[in-house]
Amino acid sequence: MDAAGFSPATLSALLALVRKHTGIAMTERKSVLLERRLRPRVQALKLDSYQAYLDMVEKDRAEVPHFIDLVTTNDTLFFRTQQVWDYIEQEFLPQWFQDHPGKRLKIWSAAASSGEELYSMAMLCEEFQQTHPGFGYQIFATDISRQILAQARDGQYSGRSLERIQSTHPDWVKKYFRPSAHGLRVVDALKKNVELAQHNLLTPLKPSRQFDLVFLRNVLIYFDPEHQQKILDQARLSMAPHSRMILGESESISGRDTAYQLERPMIYRME
Numbered sequence: 001m002d003a004a005g006f007s008p009a010t011l012s013a014l015l016a017l018v019r020k021h022t023g024i025a026m027t028e029r030k031s032v033l034l035e036r037r038l039r040p041r042v043q044a045l046k047l048d049s050y051q052a053y054l055d056m057v058e059k060d061r062a063e064v065p066h067f068i069d070l071v072t073t074n075d076t077l078f079f080r081t082q083q084v085w086d087y088i089e090q091e092f093l094p095q096w097f098q099d100h101p102g103k104r105l106k107i108w109s110a111a112a113s114s115g116e117e118l119y120s121m122a123m124l125c126e127e128f129q130q131t132h133p134g135f136g137y138q139i140f141a142t143d144i145s146r147q148i149l150a151q152a153r154d155g156q157y158s159g160r161s162l163e164r165i166q167s168t169h170p171d172w173v174k175k176y177f178r179p180s181a182h183g184l185r186v187v188d189a190l191k192k193n194v195e196l197a198q199h200n201l202l203t204p205l206k207p208s209r210q211f212d213l214v215f216l217r218n219v220l221i222y223f224d225p226e227h228q229q230k231i232l233d234q235a236r237l238s239m240a241p242h243s244r245m246i247l248g249e250s251e252s253i254s255g256r257d258t259a260y261q262l263e264r265p266m267i268y269r270m271e
């Protein structure tokens with residue numbers, strides 16, 4: 001038995017199932033975390049072992065979405081990594097608007113989690129629209145976890161995820177949120193140009209989808225190099241010429257995929 005109480009066979013079956021259904025490369029070091037996440041589900045289903053649960057995930061397709069919800073990590077917050085948002089607000093939006101008169105900016109928040117990233121972007125777009133009449137935008141937001149997408153759709157937030165925006169933009173909190181049962185909920189105006197959909201990054205999107213700005217932040221870190229490359233290859237098919245892709249602070253693909261040119265840390269430009 002390991003530190004989490006898994007037998008070696010159960011742990012390796014569990015890691016293989018995580019990889020099969022999400023592509024995420026977890027190692028034995030995550031066993032305690034996985035045990036903590038799976039335990040309530042195993043108890044709720046009144047199963048007598050983790051192996052019994054893994055057998056169920058293998059046999060019962062209906063259990064797979066629950067399993068995915070449990071094994072994915074969804075940490076996020078409004079305006080995570082300030083320099084990215086400064087770049088979008090001060091450089092990307094004005095330049096894009098100038099270069100694409102009459103067009104609608106297409107944004108993809110891939111691995112959107114509970115929605116903080118996409119609503120941060122919606123706020124910047126709404127603000128930009130006020131000073132640039134004629135600007136339009138559409139945000140497509142996806143994640144592999146249905147449960148976390150339901151939270152994004154609900155748009156209700158509290159605690160740590162709001163801390164940064166509350167200190168940097170208390171005026172936007174007043175303007176774009178309303179008190180709700182469990183904290184603050186984004187106003188409908190922020191949802192009007194947003195479409196949410198479940199999507200596994202290892203699979204292709206509809207070829208007709210072409211985006212000008214893609215957020216692929218804090219998700220590549222969960223994959224091995226082979227799967228990272230597969231995700232980058234799939235994403236590339238959905239990127240318009242000269243579009244930008246934004247990665248997380250600890251992610252870099254410099255020198256790896258020549259289709260993405262490093263413009264500055266975390267920001268890549270398609271040829």
Ligand SMILES: C[S@@+](CC[C@H](N)C(=O)[O-])C[C@H]1O[C@@H](n2cnc3c(N)ncnc32)[C@H](O)[C@@H]1O
Nearest residue numbers: 022072074075076111113144145200201217218
């Ligand atoms: C840490 S969150 C990142 C949220 C946001 N992009 C940010 O940077 O704050 C990672 C998200 O990736 C999602 N994810 C993991 N594997 C995925 C896959 N194969 N396809 C799509 N989304 C995936 C998880 O469900 C989780 O919500």
